[in-house]
Amino acid sequence: MKNIVLRNLFRDDSYQRIKFDEISGRYVTNASLELVIEKFRKDFEIDVLGKSVLAKPIYRFKIGSGKIKILAWSQMHGNESTTTKAIFDLINTFILNSANPEISKILNNCSIRIIPVLNPDGAEAYTRVNANDIDLNRDLQDLSQPESRLLKAEFDSFQPDFCLNLHDQRTIFSAGKHPESAILSFLTPSKDKERSIDIHRKRSMSVIAGIVKDLSEYLPNSIGRYDDGFNINCAGDTFQSLDVPTILFEAGHSPGDYEKEETRKQVYRALISCLYQIAGNKIEPSDYSNYFNIPENEKLFNDLIIRKAKINGRLVDVSFQFKEVLKNNKIDFQPVIEKIAPEILNYGHREINADEKSIKIPDDSEFIENVVVNKIILNDEELEVKCG
Secondary structure: OOOOHHHHHHHHHHHHHHOOOOOOOOOHHHHHHHHHHHHOOOOEEEEEEEEEOOOEEEEEEOOOOOOOEEEEEEEEOOOOHHHHHHHHHHHHHHHHOOHHHHHHHHHHHHHEEEEEOOOOHHHOOOOOOOOOOOOHHOOOOOOOOHHHHHHHHHHHHHOOOOEEEEEEOOOOEEEOOOEOOOEEEEHHHOOOOOOOHHHHHHHHHHHHHHHHHHHHHOOOOEEEOOOOOOOOOHHHHHHHHHHHHHHEEEOOOOOOOOOOOOHHHHHHHHHHHHHHHOOOOOOOHHHHHHHOOOOEEOOEEEEEEEEEEEEEEEEEEEEEEEEEEEEEEEEEEEEEEEEOOOOOOOEEEEEEEHHHHHHOOOOOOOOEEEEEEEEEEEEEEEEEEEOO
């Protein structure tokens, strides 16, 4: 890592000191957020921006006092909570590291407004959509939902200089055509169908290139870039079309990290890098071309692949993808057979070599696609398919 200024903030022991440990795991709701509010209500201005479909409060944090205005929001999709946890850590570092010259520069040079859980109904139900079954990230033109209207109204009244659109991505993504999971991915959305690159897109591209450079020591070959196909219904495309540099963050999968606590740390580092560049006016639009050196995401991973297994006399590979199900306020990862084929070319986050031995399901039910299988029997040994 070449940015010595950030090294101390990025150290693992520094992160463990500021990590908001009271909130962890995948299920993050307004109840989680209220713990954060209780801790920080004396330090920051926190108010209720409005209400969700089911009348849950949508909170807004106002942080910093500078001229550069930054609007950030997370959990637009209710089941995408990793960036929200990283936001909690970021807020904590603003308190615990306020004497750090780079943190104080962010606070003095920037005014940051954060909506940590834009979709509280979806968060509680652990769904992508809101209570009306609408994807809020496809509603920025129709503005049919109260949550979408609140975000757009905040954008219009605040008139930010930058927008940070914070999301999670599935475990299927690789960083390019390589066996490296996309632990983080970024996108500067298009502003039109032609995918025009103007000064505003160049600024957001340059910030993303800077983040990748700052995190290269921690995530070599594990940062991807989304395709920038234009969809004016999306929040990022809408705000970019209005000439506001917008950065989409996607929290991906770290090996073995289904609770996304390791990825959470990397998102925190990316947020610090992003704000450091913006606050210090360290954005060189001429560096935007480095953005295109980030490999595009590919869908090359499965959660589990069993190789060279014999089923009913056939030699096959079997891939599993975990379905996330809310149970007792925790996320249960249910292994679903996605594909049975002579050869599966994807990579597995976990792979089992059956070595041409027979496998079966303990209750002798049929091995078929689209069913949940928690355990298998391989050569008379029972093996767990579920993670964790």
